[in-house]
Amino acid sequence: MPDMAQSVRASVSEAEWQARLDCAAIYRLLAHFGMSDLVYNHATVAVPGEGERILINPFGWMYEEITASSLITIDLAGNTLLNPHADLGINYAGYVIHSAVHAARPDIACVIHTHTRAGMAVSAMKCGLLPLTQTAMRCMPIATHDYEGPAVDLDERARLVADLGDARFMVLRNHGLLTAGPTAAEAFNAMYWLEMACKAQVDAMAANTELTMPDAATVAHATHLYDPRTRRPFGLLEWPAMLRLLDRRDPSWRS
Numbered sequence: 001m002p003d004m005a006q007s008v009r010a011s012v013s014e015a016e017w018q019a020r021l022d023c024a025a026i027y028r029l030l031a032h033f034g035m036s037d038l039v040y041n042h043a044t045v046a047v048p049g050e051g052e053r054i055l056i057n058p059f060g061w062m063y064e065e066i067t068a069s070s071l072i073t074i075d076l077a078g079n080t081l082l083n084p085h086a087d088l089g090i091n092y093a094g095y096v097i098h099s100a101v102h103a104a105r106p107d108i109a110c111v112i113h114t115h116t117r118a119g120m121a122v123s124a125m126k127c128g129l130l131p132l133t134q135t136a137m138r139c140m141p142i143a144t145h146d147y148e149g150p151a152v153d154l155d156e157r158a159r160l161v162a163d164l165g166d167a168r169f170m171v172l173r174n175h176g177l178l179t180a181g182p183t184a185a186e187a188f189n190a191m192y193w194l195e196m197a198c199k200a201q202v203d204a205m206a207a208n209t210e211l212t213m214p215d216a217a218t219v220a221h222a223t224h225l226y227d228p229r230t231r232r233p234f235g236l237l238e239w240p241a242m243l244r245l246l247d248r249r250d251p252s253w254r255s
Helices: 002-011 013-031 091-102 117-123 134-138 157-162 182-205 216-226 237-250
Strands: 042-046 053-056 072-075 080-082 110-114 144-145 169-172 178-182
Touching: 013 042, 013 053, 013 110, 013 182, 013 237, 042 091, 053 091, 072 110, 091 110, 091 157, 091 178, 110 182, 117 169, 117 178, 117 182, 134 216, 144 157, 178 182, 182 237
Parallel strands: 144 169
Antiparallel strands: 042 053, 042 110, 053 072, 072 080, 110 178, 169 178
16 A cells, blocks of 8 residues: 555656545545445545546555545546556446536536435435435435436436536436535535435434424525535535544554
């Protein structure tokens, strides 16, 4: 690992190395908070100022193993630009989903996709994510995209980005969750809140008791207050604490 880290660090720009640190942190945080799925799923971070270059995980590594130097650099056409691994490539479905969002949304630097138990449960509910909690209202408005099978068809990209629109939260029906943000910090914060909202909804609906639903005006007011343009972009304040958490547990993500 030290040899890989030194080699990659020496061959990339400062901008790409910082993006690698941000991306590796996301993978480790997703693992820490129980949002990983063996070696599947993906998070991508765009390299700022360097064209259409994005970072993605090597297909075969668990999230808790990801380091800054282990990530693979690809372009939006799917070409591999830097791969530190002799025997590993990328998950093609990750390329299809993430390249679609990065290409269509220049405001987005980070995209995260998960298959968590709660996320999959809500994705199968006809009602979708409900504004049952303040946390859920933080995720409104939320987009939805109908399931079309494993995401290996390039034609699906146009439909996915049309359904996403300008939203940062999406439920992929019968599939999982997706969040996007202008920074890694904001995208991770969005996924954390969306996951918590899904867990709360599954628990509440399983409790077999009548639920209280806020009225539309209250939901609209809460949604407005949680809009990142209203008070603050959520995630930036929290990000240094997230990095300190990772460093206390295992600082190897930085290598």
